[in-house]
Structure formats: C-alpha cells, structure tokens
Amino acid sequence: MKGEQGMQRVLSKVAIVVVAVFAVTSGCALFEDERTAKGRKLYRHYCMHCHGESGQQQEGFNWERMPDPRPRDLSEDAAMSTFSDEEIFNTISRDMRDTSLQEVIDDENYFAVSTMPTFKYTLSEEELWAVVGYVRTLHGGSLTFDVDGRKAELESQFQAVNAAHDQAKQAMDEALAKQEAEEAARAEAEEEAEEDDEDLDMEDEEDLEDYDDEEEEIVLPEEEAYEKVAEQFEAAKAALENFSKRPKMTQIARPDLTTTDEERVALQDKGKNLYFNKYGCNGCHSVGDTGGLVGPALDRAGFRLNDTWVYRWVRYPQGMKKHTRMPNLGLDDPDARAITAYLDTLRAPKPDKPIPPPE
Numbered sequence: 001m002k003g004e005q006g007m008q009r010v011l012s013k014v015a016i017v018v019v020a021v022f023a024v025t026s027g028c029a030l031f032e033d034e035r036t037a038k039g040r041k042l043y044r045h046y047c048m049h050c051h052g053e054s055g056q057q058q059e060g061f062n063w064e065r066m067p068d069p070r071p072r073d074l075s076e077d078a079a080m081s082t083f084s085d086e087e088i089f090n091t092i093s094r095d096m097r098d099t100s101l102q103e104v105i106d107d108e109n110y111f112a113v114s115t116m117p118t119f120k121y122t123l124s125e126e127e128l129w130a131v132v133g134y135v136r137t138l139h140g141g142s143l144t145f146d147v148d149g150r151k152a153e154l155e156s157q158f159q160a161v162n163a164a165h166d167q168a169k170q171a172m173d174e175a176l177a178k179q180e181a182e183e184a185a186r187a188e189a190e191e192e193a194e195e196d197d198e199d200l201d202m203e204d205e206e207d208l209e210d211y212d213d214e215e216e217e218i219v220l221p222e223e224e225a226y227e228k229v230a231e232q233f234e235a236a237k238a239a240l241e242n243f244s245k246r247p248k249m250t251q252i253a254r255p256d257l258t259t260t261d262e263e264r265v266a267l268q269d270k271g272k273n274l275y276f277n278k279y280g281c282n283g284c285h286s287v288g289d290t291g292g293l294v295g296p297a298l299d300r301a302g303f304r305l306n307d308t309w310v311y312r313w314v315r316y317p318q319g320m321k322k323h324t325r326m327p328n329l330g331l332d333d334p335d336a337r338a339i340t341a342y343l344d345t346l347r348a349p350k351p352d353k354p355i356p357p358p359e
C-alpha cells in the first residue's frame, strides 16, 4: 500500500516536471506561432486577392486586372529581404499619397503606388506587425522587430505621461484653490472697504469693476502646463490603445450634399483624380473593362447607389459592415464629397438591356 502511494507520488511529480518543461520550451514558440497565425488570417482576408496566397505574382485573382505597377512578388527573397520590418510596416500603414501637395509629389522616397491600400485606419498596430511577420515567412524570413518591446515602450511612455499628468493636475488644482482663496479674501476686503467708505463715487466703482473683469481672464501658468501635459496624455493613451485595438471612429453623420451646378462639376473632376491617383480605388473596383475585381463594379454607381450612403460608406466602411474587405482609406470630409460626386457620374447603361431598334 505504502509503496504504491509512494510510486504514485513520484509519478505525479514526474508528470508535473514533464508538463513544466514542455510549457517552458514550447511556450515561446507557441506565442510566436500565434502571432504568425493571426498574420496569416489577416493576410488571407485583406491581401491575398492582390498578392496571391503565397505572395507570388499572378496568383491573386485580382493581379491580372490591376493597373501598372502590379504587386511585386512578396515571395522573392532577393528583393524582399532588402526591406526592413519597419519599411514593410510603413508601406501597409502609411497615409495615402496626397497628390495636392507639391512636396509629397517631389518626395522620391515616398511610396508612390496608390493601388496599394493603407491599413492604418483598419487594423491595430499589433495586427499590422502580425501581418508583417507573415509577409516575412512568404520569402522564408522571420520578423526581427521586437513587437513586445514596442508594446512595453508604449506602456512605459503612457505610465510616465500619466504620472506627469497627475502631478500637473495637482499643481493646477492647488494654484486654482490658492487663486480662489485670494480672490475671496480680496472681495471681503473690498466689501469692508466699501462699507467704510460709503461715499465712493461712481467713477471709482466702475474702475473697480473693469479691474475685476480683467482679472478673471488670467490663465495661470499651472493651467497652461496642465493643458500641454493633457494633450501628451491623450496622445500616449491613443497610441497604447491603438496598439491592441482597431481604430474606431464615431458614426459618420448624414452630410448635406447640396451644391450649385458649378461646384458640382469641379467636385466631380477632383473626385475622379482622387479615385485614381490618391486612393487607387481602381485597384479593387472596375469601371468599364478596366480596374480590379475585389469590390463590385462601379459602372452604374450613379444609378444604383444613393449619395448619402456612398459618402458614409467611403468614410467609414467598417462602421457599416464590420468585416468588409474594403479598408478604411482615411478619407476626410472634402475628399469623400468629391469622390461621392464622381461616383454619381458613373451611369453606364444596363448591360443586358436590348439595344433599342432604330426608328
């Protein structure tokens, strides 16, 4: 009996050691795999149609239909390994090229291909790094960027600003309390003085009031310092939040899209330019027989879609359909108005409509 129990105890100890050793040796690898697996899933949802399942050209169903330059081979180590992890990260999370700014047009280092969408407004920073990690595996590499270190850095930045924020708030509250006490004391003294000096003439009283008004506008240095720190606090908080959470916008309100005819023509031209040259909508949507096949053809958008709906969709697709493959490209209000006006001009005849017989 005793021997059996002893044996059991030894066995369970062995089991614990085996499990512990397994957890330690595989723990790290398991974690890495999780990130790569996440990257693979995101890649298949957001990138595969253009770049192909294994990153090879002509593999993605949209590749053939893309305007030049078509997506480069992400599986080719010779070219891809010349890019740092940060460079790949910036390519997938930059702002779209603002073609209205000369300095952007002149900047040779700016990644220029408008038909490579940005995912900055769609995915969290952690997800973006997971995608970069997966892209690395397509050419036999692996991510060297320290993602956990980046998170720790954002956390410690936040902590530091948080402490400074608390301190600045305390200093401001103290200064405000002191100011209030001083004002109260002064008001009391004034009241006493007034009582003492009943025959204060009108002019003096007015002067006194003016003086009071001016004093109320004084902004304490502690208040100014607090405002600065509060801004840094919000920025650090947003950066930390955006690390693990997808960017979220408030719902886009229904816009008033009425314009004069003249304004409308100018908007349509601007919108057409933005559609092709800034946001590369043609990489995913076709008009006529050119353009991508990822999203629906937009030939008849002017008949089919309502302007208000289009405006809200292009500004925040995820707000209307959470997991849509169309990324949020970061359109601001003026750009969304222009693109909406352009789409309204797309009024191709119904393809299946029989051609009317000649009269």
Ligand code: HEC
Pocket: 042, 043, 046, 047, 048, 049, 050, 051, 062, 066, 069, 070, 071, 072, 073, 083, 088, 091, 092, 113, 115, 116, 117, 119, 131, 132, 135, 283, 284, 292
């Ligand atoms: C609408 C098609 C399209 C989609 C979707 C797309 N890309 Fe691209 N991508 C392109 C085009 C076009 C280029 C520019 C041509 C080139 O240099 O490869 C490009 C370039 C790149 C490059 C840079 C290669 C270089 O030359 O510097 C990387 C990396 C990349 N894409 C990764 C991704 C990832 C990751 C996703 C998904 C999160 C994605 N792409 C989604 C079309 C697309």
Ligand code: HEC
Pocket: 117, 275, 279, 280, 281, 282, 283, 284, 285, 294, 295, 296, 297, 301, 305, 310, 313, 314, 321, 323, 324, 325, 326, 327, 329, 339, 343
């Ligand atoms: C990476 C590919 C991609 C890019 C880039 C893209 N779209 Fe889309 N778009 C889609 C997909 C996919 C859908 C279908 C949405 C769904 O149902 O999830 C869509 C839907 C739409 C629709 C609704 C069409 C309909 O018939 O219901 C409009 C309008 C639209 N996109 C306009 C645009 C405009 C304008 C741009 C450029 C600012 C753009 N898209 C850029 C992929 C893309």
